[in-house]
Amino acid sequence: MPTQNDPRDLPPGLRPAWSDAPRPRRGPKPSHTVAAIVAAAVELADEEGLAAASLPNIAASLGLTTNALYRYVGSKDELVVLLADAGFGPPPADLGAAGDWRATVRAWTHAALERYRSRPWLLDVPFRGGAVTPHRLRWTELLLTALDGAGLSDVDALGCARLVTDFARTAAERQRALDDPHSADAPEQAEELRAFLQPLLADRGYPRLAALAAAGRYPAATTVEFGLDRVLDGIAGLLTGSRR
Template sequence: MHSLLKDVPERKMPIEPDPRDLPPGLAPAWLGGPRPRRGPKPAHTVAEVVAAAVELADAEGLAAASLPNIAASLGLTTNALYRYVGSKDELIALLADAGFGPPPELPEPDDWRAGVRAWAAAALERYAARPWLLEVPYRGGGLTPHRLRWTELLLATLTGAGLSEADALGCAELVTDLAHTTAERRRALSGPDAADSPAEEVRTFLRPRLADEGYPHLAGLAEAGHFPAPAPNGFALERALDGIAALLSPVR
């Protein structure tokens, strides 16, 4: 028995990368806790720092969640805040993850289309509740726990429909990007400047110019009252769902 074990190659455990080589915020989002440092025990936790940042962002927008403002809200100096977060980029990653939070418990869908629609509606609600999430830099995508939980939920729906995991990931990225873009458009249309550009007045101004300057398709849409105007709610998502359906049923 002992001789046989000698012939079994030893399995080497993968070496954990240095957290400093990872994108900002990734390691603390998964590992938690302030980085070990010399000196007295920290008076706060990373979670408390992030919660203070979320409160500021909810109240006044992403710019308000600055290191000095967060430090002041916790009774700390800005330098003391670096005991909990290594940089502004790290803080933003943790802030975004907390802002998204875990996805809601969605009802069991009747079919995969209903599941994707429910997911997209939940994402739009989250963006509407916290529009500052739209200002968070992409920085390689959401690789933090809560944001990946949203992706996992969407992948479960898409793989359950019959897509391979690789195709499901591509479709999940499509739906995620679409939700983000839709939320941005809704925010712009409901913002304080939206009323300053009445659609009918803009159409009246553009119609003759589009027709005379070589924009026949846009001129026709303007004449019919369809431009400039947003596409009907849900139009883009339904077309994306049609594309996913085609992927599920390839032409033979």
């Protein structure tokens, strides 16, 4: 007889992410749902950032006590998992119709970047490994479908999907930093930093960086398209190698 896994061994939030049923508790019938709790958390995060989606704030927005929320979510960690999945949401309906694998992966990446741009608090959610919740897995499924169709093995397709996913998050984090006017790569700062650094770089043994600064190319941000093209080129090289 097979041994069932102890549900306590599952990551926080995984079980409720796949079911809207309230946590089993004694007492009166719950007046809310897990989905309603998470929707309230998303609204707070959209308005004031991830820190605002605290259990006391969510409870207050729904007219509940903080303790009452534990009828629906087991912990703050569990709530964050549910919040992140709901905040990222499903991929655009037409994303899988972008064309060949390269066009699909490019469209996928820009759709993910747009999701991060519209909800920058998603970048504040701690990274805890691969996707395991419904919406995030739907995004992964789209990537796998495109890469499988290109001819990659299941293992290589999964590895490339993770590469693209990681690139999108890193690119979004960098873009958020660039939007900060105090960032070293922000247009408002770049000229002043260049004027300050260029003579120092030349005098102290950084000839290549000094030349780039003199040409107005450092500090300067690498574009998303440059990085994405290199990722796509790498996947194309893997495809070529697998067909030999």
